[in-house]
Amino acid sequence: MEDWRKNKRVFGILFLPPTFWLVFFFTFPLAIIWVYSFGHRGPLGQMEVTLSFEGYVQAMDWTILYIIVKSIWIAAIATAICLLLGFPLAMGIAFAPARYKNVLLLLVILPFWTNLLIRTYAWIAVLRTNGYVNGFLGWVYGLLDGFFGFLGAPDALGGFEPLQLLYNRRAVIVGIVYVNLPFLVLPLYATLEKLDKSFLEASLDLGAGQWRTLFSVTVPLAWPGIVTGLLLTFILALGSYLTPDLLGGPDSIMIANLIQQQFGPARNWPLGSALSFILMYVTFLCLWLKAMAAQREGGVSY
């Protein structure tokens, strides 16, 4: 790696245009939002640039804080479910015979390459009152009803009430899990793949059962990778916009939707900007935690 002074001309050519873009079309807009977060909202929603903490004060209001806490909660649950589903999947792929590994990985990644909007929209047809899940349940119900009728008790089961699976928190969590699962599986797979299998073999040979090995050997060894995956998934889940927008109901509005409202119908740019920065700080916090975990991974030595 050479010092930039040695070849100023080349460095200048390579460095300046991208930096210009980064500063002018990225950092500067963020700075504007930062300034706006200290602004004042006029009576009809005009944006006045002054020094006022009303944006942040409003953000600390319990109604808003409640949404932030709710978003963190939803994101956390979704991440946990991703772990429950994704960890066995990652284990399965990592320990699969070599000829299947790439195919399985590809199959996991493929949905990720589909547009997020479309993936979320697909769930509407599945979860709605007349959707596939309820259709299937209704059919099963019809069979059971017929069966009971055959046995002489035709109304034993009562009427079929379709499950309310859409436009509520459940749907949002399902949607977030669906969209972010590959983001957890891939880092988990990468970590598990790199594990020195002989540790596991040794543990098994020494008499520990499969589950004990899993929790006493595999998980601690893969821990930094697991944490990395979890934090990444959590960050993405927290910033979800489309999923709560399309699948959620009145009880499942998340931070990103709230921010959008402030720049839209609610016309409260100071609050929106303040919220936006709060979201960024939470993200940075998670990233910092992730960096710490990654450092630990590098530092493991025996």
Next chain:
Amino acid sequence: MITFPRSRFPRRRFLAGAGIAAIGVSFGRKAWSEEEKKLNVYNWDTYIGETTLQTFTDKTGIAVQYDLYANNEELFAKLKAGNPGYDVIFPSDYMVESMISLDMLEAVDHSKIPNLVNVNPAKQFSDPSFNPGLKFGVPYMWGTVGIGYRKSKVPEPDSWGLLLDSDKYAGRIALLADARMVMGLALKYLGYSMNSKSEDEVNKARDLLIKQKPNIKAFAPDNGQDLLLSGEVDLVMEWNGDIISVMSEDEDIAYIVPKEGTNVWMDNICIPVGAPHPENAHAFLNHILDKEVNAEIARTIHYATADKAAQALIPAEDLSNPAIYPPEEVIAASESLTDVGDFTPVYDKAWTEVQAA
């Protein structure tokens, strides 16, 4: 060693140059002095006829770009930050009032709209209080907000209480995602004015809604009628025309105005300040007021039109349908929304609290 043919680089340069040229063209649009044959229309969804835009383009050669918004506040938010290029908008009565007070609308040149004579001469159409002398726009459609419901699941509802104050149909109710409308109807249900400037009353309406929130399945942004049609909900608060449109697809759906009365609204076609094609905009306003065009729109979207000449071309069943042309008693019991000016933040705050709860 791999060598690459020299011609590769010039090709990349060309692409980059073409890209920059494309950006330059979209930057440079405003620099053209003559008005190009384009028009940017911003409207509510399902709020235009099937052939309206095509016949306009056929007659004038002007291509129409058609974008959608879901409520007046969204429209306002988009324009307040600086008109992003819209020529024609469709604000409701109180929003017109608000925009005029903020100098957001262009005065309309009546000499360019000969079809203005078609407008219903009754005072509320030809000289409304929110737009005296039709200086800042022309009237479009008017109607009510009511309850759309599924007859087989809900016996005829007669009160807003079923949607706002009762858990009888918990989880089967959808309200509008329109702050002034929902807050206003909650106020009306409680016996207050829809345009109340009393913080106490607004807070009572807010509390009512928060209490009812667990029973509400969705706040539908202009698509409540689809939720009703697909069976997601059995009771919706919706604009009359939307419900009537889906009634033709499903006989099990009906529309009613509750006994407490409701909101009577009037939408208008206006030209926002900063419109890039004001000449084309005037031509479009004139086109909509043409009796044939207007009748076709009314037949498609099932709303009551402010264009008297067009009414002659509307089928009798629509004209006598009380859901589309409400009788005098309903109008007497109903209220129109007006701009509450400086009091707006109180409504906004209450609405945010309802959404957040």
Next chain:
Amino acid sequence: MTTATLRAPATPRRRSRSTIAPLEFTRKRWLQAIIAFNFVFLYFPIVALIAFSFNDSKRNITWQGFTFKYYDKAFHNPALHDAALNTLIIAVVSTVVSTILGAMIGLALQRFKFPMKGLYDGLIYLPIVIPEICLAIAMLAFFNAIHMDLGLASVIISHIAFSFPFVAVIVRSRMSGFDMSLEEASRDLGANDWQTFWNVTFPYMVPGVVAGSLLAMTLSLDDFVITFFTSGPGSTTFPVKIYSMVRFSVTPEVNAASSVLIALTLTLTIGAMLIQSRSTKKMNANG
């Protein structure tokens, strides 16, 4: 402790169907069941969406028959045409500029050290990690503050801003495997700076550049949140148009449009993978 002392005694294990070696988790039934469930979970909604795009029923609740008419309707929808065209223009322009900018800074970061490089490193990663909504509203506020109309230009600028760091990361990681002595050798043999770059460095960079540009293109084609906030009249993109259709109902036409977008993105990405693997093979073969 070294791995040698931990290695288990090499007892040959009989590979019969009934004996599953301890680490062959994948052959255990229950794990296979979980994996199968995961794949059903991942694929069912998309497959159902594509299947129901052929459904001959406007309300699309029950299967009424097979038809192409909604694809026909989608193909003849002028608003979708405009949206598709906008999407392509935006994608092409932003990909070209992103690739150039990203390759430049990727190369610079890998090659040079300069003061405050650590800080700059963090800055270049920022667009990658920042929540999309934050960047979207920042760009909206920016265009508003400089009084620039929202349109194709604003969308393109925003797309470039968030995608060139991705390209930079990919190019940089590609170049980290580059042997600088090759460049020295080329100079020793009499080539000037430009020739060295063009004949030695650049060919090595190409797979990274190609991978980066395809990633940038996918990011641009699929983007919703940022485009939603920075587009104005006449610059609606395909995902944004589908969003406004989706808001209003689930119809086979929306499914058809979505399936088209899926097919497009998949083709591009699989094409990317093939090109990348083939060019890496060629690279390795030619040494």
